[in-house]
Amino acid sequence: MKQSxxxxxxxxxxxxxxxxxxxxxxxxxxxxxxxxxxxSAKINTSEQVSTNVNIDINSNIRTATALSMAPKSDDTLIDxxxxxxxxxxxxxxxxxxxxxxxxxGELLAESxxxxxxxxxANPSDPGFSEGFQLIFNYLGIMxxxxxxxxxxxxxxxxxxxxPFLVASFATGYGGVGTYKQQCNGLIS
Amino acid sequence: xxxxxxxxTGPYLSFRAPPRQQYNPDEASWFTRNILESKLLGxxxxxxVIGLPFYVGLVNAxxxxxxxxxxxxxDLFATSKFVSVSTVDAIVLNxxxxxxxxxxxxxRQPDVDDKQAKFIGASTLLLPFxxxxxxxxxxxxxxxxxx
Numbered sequence: 001m002k003q004s005x006x007x008x009x010x011x012x013x014x015x016x017x018x019x020x021x022x023x024x025x026x027x028x029x030x031x032x033x034x035x036x037x038x039x040s041a042k043i044n045t046s047e048q049v050s051t052n053v054n055i056d057i058n059s060n061i062r063t064a065t066a067l068s069m070a071p072k073s074d075d076t077l078i079d080x081x082x083x084x085x086x087x088x089x090x091x092x093x094x095x096x097x098x099x100x101x102x103x104x105g106e107l108l109a110e111s112x113x114x115x116x117x118x119x120x121a122n123p124s125d126p127g128f129s130e131g132f133q134l135i136f137n138y139l140g141i142m143x144x145x146x147x148x149x150x151x152x153x154x155x156x157x158x159x160x161x162x163p164f165l166v167a168s169f170a171t172g173y174g175g176v177g178t179y180k181q182q183c184n185g186l187i188s
Numbered sequence: 189x190x191x192x193x194x195x196x197t198g199p200y201l202s203f204r205a206p207p208r209q210q211y212n213p214d215e216a217s218w219f220t221r222n223i224l225e226s227k228l229l230g231x232x233x234x235x236x237v238i239g240l241p242f243y244v245g246l247v248n249a250x251x252x253x254x255x256x257x258x259x260x261x262x263d264l265f266a267t268s269k270f271v272s273v274s275t276v277d278a279i280v281l282n283x284x285x286x287x288x289x290x291x292x293x294x295x296r297q298p299d300v301d302d303k304q305a306k307f308i309g310a311s312t313l314l315l316p317f318x319x320x321x322x323x324x325x326x327x328x329x330x331x332x333x334x335x
Contacts, residue, residue, distance in 0.1 A: 082205050083204065084203070084204065085203065086201060086204070089284065092283060093198030093199065096277065096280045099272075099273070099276050100276075103272045103273065104266050104267065105267060105268045105270070109268070109270075112268055112271075115270055129263075130244050130260075131257060132261055132264055132274070134244050137243075137244060138237070138240065139277060139281070141237060141240075141317065142281040142317070144233060145324055146281060147224060148224045148230070149292045149320075150197075151220055152211065152216070153288070154205075154207065155205040155208045156215055159200050159203060159205070161200055164200035165196075165197060165200070
């Protein structure tokens with residue numbers, strides 16, 4: 001393989017967000033380290049550095065373990081990623097959607113519409129189970145708690161948290177007025 | 189109607205950028221500093237979680253006839269998708285909040301132990317809704333500019 005092809009491939013491994021989906025982190029670290037050595041080789045043309053540049057793509061996996069322990073600067077690879085995949089939240093999401101599709105009850109049943117109409121007509125005493133009234137009201141509190149914990153830790157790249165959180169509150173519970181109020185304060 | 193909360197927050201939490209490890213006060217928005225970090229909001233959430241069972245009459249119903257109160261809810265859960273999905277949504281949101289708390293705590297106290305942060309997050313599940321609200325009220329403040 002030509003040297004330029006190797007460099008392009010390593011740049012892809014190191015910096016393409018999509019490569020995170022199907023490559024172990026250690027291999028990406030190795031790729032980043034190799035890219036770093038290629039960059040330094042362009043500056044320093046000594047024979048020893050040039051030897052380091054002669055890399056074999058197949059050896060990445062073998063060297064990954066050692067390399068992943070060495071370069072602390074590779075943390076920037078994770079810090080600058082614009083997205084990641086969180087299996088916990090994804091499984092929660094998939095599980096929830098699956099339950100919504102397959103769980104008890106009939107989708108868009110008239111009885112459900114009647115429940116909502118009863119609640120809109122008399123929110124303080126809609127006439128159905130107090131237990132469900134409590135849970136339904138708690139669903140207006142939980143998005144605020146999620147926002148309190150998710151927004152401060154959100155990185156300033158990738159998916160912005162506020163549209164998702166505000167939409168979850170506005171469409172589910174808070175209404176359009178709350179959505180507009182929050183948008184005015186949130187967009188900085 | 190069934191566009192529930194986690195349907196919309198789930199994609200964000202699943203595919204968001206890796207959460208920041210260090211907090212930069214200069215990057216905080218006005219809303220984060222003054223609203224989400226407000227102790228008034230935190231204690232308001234706690235008050236809401238504690239007060240709602242009284243407001244909707246659940247406490248009264250449980251005192252008068254606990255069996256009927258539970259039965260009326262389980263009947264609704266078994267027959268209504270709106271009720272069952274909302275219930276699972278509430279459970280999922282509690283788990284999501286508990287999962288977000290360790291990284292939030294480490295942002296505020298970087299020297300806190302990983303196990304301790306996870307333990308605090310998991311412990312909020314012992315008191316659903318109230319645990320996460322209490323965390324919001326009692327959590328340490330974010331690092332400020334003068335620190």
